[in-house]
Amino acid sequence: MSSVIHRISNIVIGDQSANMADKEEVFVGSIDQGTTSSRFLIFNKAGEPVAVHQEEFTQIYPNPGWHEHDPEEIVKSVENCIEGAIKIFEEDGHSKDSIKAIGITNQRETTVVWDTTTGEALHNAIVWTDTRTAGIARELKAQQGSDKIMNICGEPISSYPSATKLLWLLKNVEKVRKVYEAGNLAFGTIDTWLTYKLNGGPERNVFVSDPTNASRTMFMDIRKLQYSDEMLEFLSYEFDLKKVHMPKIVRSADKEVYGKLSSGPLKGFPIMGCLGDQSAALVGQKGFEAGSAKNTYGTGCFLLYNTGDKPIISTHGLLTTVAFDFDGKPVYALEGSIAVAGSGVKFLMNNLGFSHASHKITELAESVPDNGGLVFVTAFSGLFAPYWIDDAHGTMFGITHHTERGHIARATLEAVCFQTKAILDAMQKDSGHELKELKVDGGMSNSALCMQTQADLVGIPIVRPKMRETTALGAAIAAGFASGVWMTFDELKEVNTAGQTTFEAKLDKQASAKMFKRWSKAVTMSKGWLAEEEELEGHGTEAKEIRQSLKEDEVEKGHGLEKVDSTMTA
Ligand SMILES: Nc1ncnc2c1ncn2[C@@H]1O[C@H](COP(=O)(O)OP(=O)(O)O)[C@@H](O)[C@H]1O
Numbered sequence: 001m002s003s004v005i006h007r008i009s010n011i012v013i014g015d016q017s018a019n020m021a022d023k024e025e026v027f028v029g030s031i032d033q034g035t036t037s038s039r040f041l042i043f044n045k046a047g048e049p050v051a052v053h054q055e056e057f058t059q060i061y062p063n064p065g066w067h068e069h070d071p072e073e074i075v076k077s078v079e080n081c082i083e084g085a086i087k088i089f090e091e092d093g094h095s096k097d098s099i100k101a102i103g104i105t106n107q108r109e110t111t112v113v114w115d116t117t118t119g120e121a122l123h124n125a126i127v128w129t130d131t132r133t134a135g136i137a138r139e140l141k142a143q144q145g146s147d148k149i150m151n152i153c154g155e156p157i158s159s160y161p162s163a164t165k166l167l168w169l170l171k172n173v174e175k176v177r178k179v180y181e182a183g184n185l186a187f188g189t190i191d192t193w194l195t196y197k198l199n200g201g202p203e204r205n206v207f208v209s210d211p212t213n214a215s216r217t218m219f220m221d222i223r224k225l226q227y228s229d230e231m232l233e234f235l236s237y238e239f240d241l242k243k244v245h246m247p248k249i250v251r252s253a254d255k256e257v258y259g260k261l262s263s264g265p266l267k268g269f270p271i272m273g274c275l276g277d278q279s280a281a282l283v284g285q286k287g288f289e290a291g292s293a294k295n296t297y298g299t300g301c302f303l304l305y306n307t308g309d310k311p312i313i314s315t316h317g318l319l320t321t322v323a324f325d326f327d328g329k330p331v332y333a334l335e336g337s338i339a340v341a342g343s344g345v346k347f348l349m350n351n352l353g354f355s356h357a358s359h360k361i362t363e364l365a366e367s368v369p370d371n372g373g374l375v376f377v378t379a380f381s382g383l384f385a386p387y388w389i390d391d392a393h394g395t396m397f398g399i400t401h402h403t404e405r406g407h408i409a410r411a412t413l414e415a416v417c418f419q420t421k422a423i424l425d426a427m428q429k430d431s432g433h434e435l436k437e438l439k440v441d442g443g444m445s446n447s448a449l450c451m452q453t454q455a456d457l458v459g460i461p462i463v464r465p466k467m468r469e470t471t472a473l474g475a476a477i478a479a480g481f482a483s484g485v486w487m488t489f490d491e492l493k494e495v496n497t498a499g500q501t502t503f504e505a506k507l508d509k510q511a512s513a514k515m516f517k518r519w520s521k522a523v524t525m526s527k528g529w530l531a532e533e534e535e536l537e538g539h540g541t542e543a544k545e546i547r548q549s550l551k552e553d554e555v556e557k558g559h560g561l562e563k564v565d566s567t568m569t570a
């Protein structure tokens, strides 16, 4: 897998002043374990990264809609990143003793199960994008009490949270079931798995998760920040989830509970902060106050809106999540989750061979003046917020002889912007507030065309910082608070404010509304594509009954091909 090494430093290598500065200067390390790559960054007190090492790891797609990671490879990639960044850090004349603490941030929901006696993973991790559990989600939705779920855990029932992934593993993997029956099955999201492994596994048995990660499982009561008996009962229709070892939920910033690295160049260094990556990005953008928001365009795209100390339960298709919990006073956010953002760009590169570099996809999109009438509903994992359509697959509308690769590239970038617009609309309805500007970050925000399109569609300024490693910065801030590197939010006011770019809306409102209308039509038409036979495979007689009722329902609605065809050529 490819590995990228950066030196992001304004300190001249070997410069005496750097060594002098080091005597007073303190640093915080940040592990950023994303969906497609792992990174380790070292930040100074001004919030500037001074060393980075990044490594991509294998994406495993065993079946259509399935997405897995090798949990051991993830740990290895993190260890390599720590080694690589420390090498740079030391070559630049710094001493690793000036690193006060380490923070962890991670892809959320992705589910790992292991044997508590050996500390070994029992299956590949099921990644957050994976849709194999759509059938389980449907079964759960049909259960009594499903209408109360949102209010307890903040999430709608879908294939996205960890719960359905754990249920699938219990149902389908004999090895997992045996360990469960023996009472030794551990469940964790990536933060838990990493902390456990980096601490040395079963020997020290550091087994924790922070509320920003635990709020993505469906197991946690969003108000109490502890596991919900009601949720566990609701989900235990086939297996007793109370028999599964679940990590202790602890604060996002803490001096003690996250343990210390057990090996490598930072052996003995403490982990003091932990945040799910989207919460970390909000913190890295300094979205500490109610009313602040950010949108991160990574593999997926996630808009978080800080709602302060009270969770708002959405009635418009958004999730309620924990933004951070530094001191036992949790701050909440409304979240709009988009499953496909940068992964759409990667799809054009890796699957369709459009190019070999992400920025080339933007260049291709720039080669045409507009989308040429093409709309690409990138529903590779169904559609997430605010639509929650699990029976859609990726669908292109409006293909003509005029269509070329540039249009497809442009429509891929636009798909994220349209979903962001739908999420912002929903957020305004749920919160009663209109955003004045939207802060952005993440790999895909490198695309100026994408950011301009975003501004055109939402009609408010899009503000992009110069240093876009805000997710890693957020985890560093969590660890920095716990270790006393920073004491107050105020101290961070100036961090990463210089050199930001603002994209103002240029397109007139009518044209923008017309584009969005066409997108909305395409979303409606993408519904119901996935044949129920495929989706519900392996679920026995119950599945057949559901299939039958779905077919009858379909006939009743008159949802047929004629309707689709006429719009396709419009
Ligand atoms: N100039 C660009 N134009 C479009 N997409 C880009 C550009 N630069 C990076 N990306 C996309 O951003 C994604 C990586 O963003 P990143 O924030 O690192 O994601 P993650 O943390 O989920 O691994 C990739 O999917 C990549 O294709």
Ligand SMILES: O=P(O)(O)OC[C@H](O)CO
Pocket (backbone or CB within 6 Å): 034, 035, 036, 106, 107, 108, 109, 128, 276, 277, 278, 298, 299, 300, 301
């Ligand atoms: O890898 P990212 O940055 O797209 O983030 C993944 C999210 O945490 C999934 O919920």
